[in-house]
Amino acid sequence: MTVSDTSPPVAPIISSRFGLDDGHTLARYEATGGYQGLRAALRRPAAQVVEEVKAASLLGRGGAGFPAGVKWGFCPPSVWPRYLVVNGDESEPGTYKDRILMERDPHQLIEGALIACYAVGLSQAFLYVRGEMALAQERIAAALDEAYAASYAGRNILGTDFSVDVVLHWGAGAYIVGEETALIESLEGNRGMPRLKPPYFPAAIGLYGQPTIVNNVETLSNLPWILTNGAAAFGALGDETARGTRLFAVSGHVNHPGVFEVEFGVTTYRDLIESPDYGGGVRDGKALKAFIPGGASAPWFFEEHLDLPLEPGAVGRAGSMLGSGAVVVMDEDTDAVRACHRVVRFFARESCGKCTPCREGTAWLEKILQRIIDGNGRPSDVGMLLDIADNISPQITWPPRQTTICPLGPSAVSPIASAVVRFREEFETYVGGPVEITTPIRGAAYQRLEVTAS
Amino acid sequence: MSRLTPENEAIARQILRRYPVPKSALIPLCHLAQEQDGYLADDAMEHVAELVGVTPAEVIGTASFYEMFKRHECGTYLVNICTSISCHLMGGDELLHHAEEALGVKAGGTTADGTFTLDGYECQAACTEAPALQVNYRYFHKVTPERFGEIVDDLRAGRLADTVPPHGTLARSRQSIPDARSAGAAHPTVGEAPVWLGDQAALHDQAPGDEG
Secondary structure, eight states: OOOOOOOOSSOOSSOTTTTOTTTTSHHHHHHTTTTHHHHHHHTSOHHHHHHHHHHHTOBOSSSSOOBHHHHHTTSOTTOOOEEEEEEEOOOSTTOOSHHHHHHHOHHHHHHHHHHHHHHHTEEEEEEEEOTTOHHHHHHHHHHHHHHHHTTSSBSSGGGSSOOBEEEEEEOOSOGGGGSHHHHHHHHTTSOOOOOOSSSSSTTTSOGGGSOEEEEEHHHHHTHHHHHHHOHHHHHTSBOSSSBSEEEEEEEESBSSOEEEEEETTTSBHHHHHHOTTTTOSBGGGOOEEEEESSSTTSOOBOGGGTTOBSOHHHHHHTTOOOTTSEEEEEETTOOHHHHHHHHHHHHHHHOOSOSHHHHHHHHHHHHHHHHHHTTOOOHHHHHHHHHHHHHHSGGGOSSOOOSSSSTHHHHTHHHHHHHHHHSHHHHHHHHTSOOOOOSOOOOGGGSOOOOOOO | OOOOOHHHHHHHHHHHHTOSSGGGGHHHHHHHHHHHHSSOOHHHHHHHHHHHTSOHHHHHHHHTTOTTOOSSOOOSEEEEEEOSHHHHHTTHHHHHHHHHHHHTOOTTOBOTTSSEEEEEESOOSOGGGOSOEEETTEEEOSOOHHHHHHHHHHHHTTTTTTTOOOTTOOOSSOOOOOGGGOOOOOOTTOOOOOGGGTTHHHHHTTSOOSOO
16 A cells, blocks of 8 residues: 655654554554553543643644534533544545544544543543545554553553443445534434534534534544643644644645645645645646645635645635645646536535535536536526525625535535636636626635735 | 344344444444445345344435445445546546446446446545545555556456455454453433542533533
8 A cells, every 4th residue: 555655844743653564553652652641641630631632722623623622611511421422534525634543543543532531521432434444444443452452441441440432433435424413413323414503512412412522533633642742832833823733635736745744824835735845846847726725615725825824714814724634736737617526526426415505506516517518508507506606605705604504515615616716717618608707706715816824 | 135144143232232322333233234245135234123223214214325335236346436626636537437448337337247346436535645446445546547457457366355355344353342341331321420530520510501
């Protein structure tokens, strides 16, 4: 198997074992500082561990970027048991980080899950791994067996009164299950459809109706380091608004695609795409046409956005998001209409069908785009695309407005607005005539404006 | 077309014990059935329904939502070629087209000898290794047309038997929780604070309230 390597100009927090052949084994994990974070946690009262994680301001790494410590605090008082569900259902196009964490460093994730259980008083943990990731399932199963044998998991962990079973669970192919209430439905043995909100957080009502913390794989993988080195050391890395590091997968038309751990706020998109330490520049000396800055749901960025720092605030003000840490680079030869179709098709296929605007809207967007690509499009089709997009997410703004109970539908709007505003002439070539746009398109990334880092 | 074998039923019962509510084992048990038969047979779904305590209709109701569950016989090797955005940019469509010609079937089809089922697939989380494909959910990265030919030849000749099990088998190793080490499933009706919180359970109760 090919290795997606990382080159670390920053001392890595979570990717330190990616280069090791045996980083997934307990022996190597212990030899490289493994389970010290759990030991440090167990020496302190649980509430102090929560405070440490809150002080670290660890933002969720799944896509929404909600602070993990704050999420933990949403559990209602005196309602027991509480559960942990680890979200390992990574499937957003362009995103490749949780799989590598599960395959290369499963003990780090398990240790993170155990720290969360201890801190928040969670009585059982479920590691929900994407169904298609067979190797990750094998590595986690083996790591859990080792952890049980070494008294890191199960009854009376390391001789204390902390007891929790960590159960490997796996899915069967459905992107929507990455949405946390859909994940819980799936774990309950149901179709993976998101639940109606409120409650907005399953910390209130989650698995089996009980308080449930759902955390992403990368989020939990940070906890061993934070408990070993302290929140202050973690806070010294990154930006005031986003501390620590983040894994970014740089894919598409770059010379050196890979998964890189970088410091928040310090590194820019230009570094990530052009630096020899990371992407190594656009392939074959071509010019950049566009790039997706944070997973398929994110509005596209262009040349003028390259100097934005990898920091959620700055990227959000520019009208997009760091999202799932997926940067997809398109060179000047890319067919923007086909690229747009490919992203939209994903959301059309993965819509669970619960909400009408998403079920109908994404399907029609995909069909109309296919018709345009097939050469049967009409000039009015492009306006119709935007009209449908406006129905799914009114005003086509950022952050997107929702007419649905989860963000999947609005996610299909980003590629439409990005491609049509910026590459209207390519659509006109396909449909054989001038295109009229009357729908409001308010998102900052969709405007042809100069954007500066702030 | 069969119920779970006694060996698989024993595995199923072990899996069931890990969940506070039996229906949570529904998807893992469907995988077990698919591993046994290569696809999800009607009799197996009925057996799963008995084991988790729901109706067969509820089993198919759940299973039909998830694309990995095949209701009909599938090739020994399910070849899923990624054509999502990163692989699309790096030649995934061309690879799928090449595979259709090489295997003589269209996407979604199975070769006459039942060896290969070919399909296009959405993102497999191998975006930096595009174009990527999976054979029975085992990764092959940066696949050229030449490399695709080698993979097909190797599969036919049994040279990849160690890395690619037949369709239905996911992880070849299962988690086992020894009774002596198990903390036990946490049933939702327990209602008691975890013992390790001790006096702090009350402290936890000071945490800021409901969803925001």
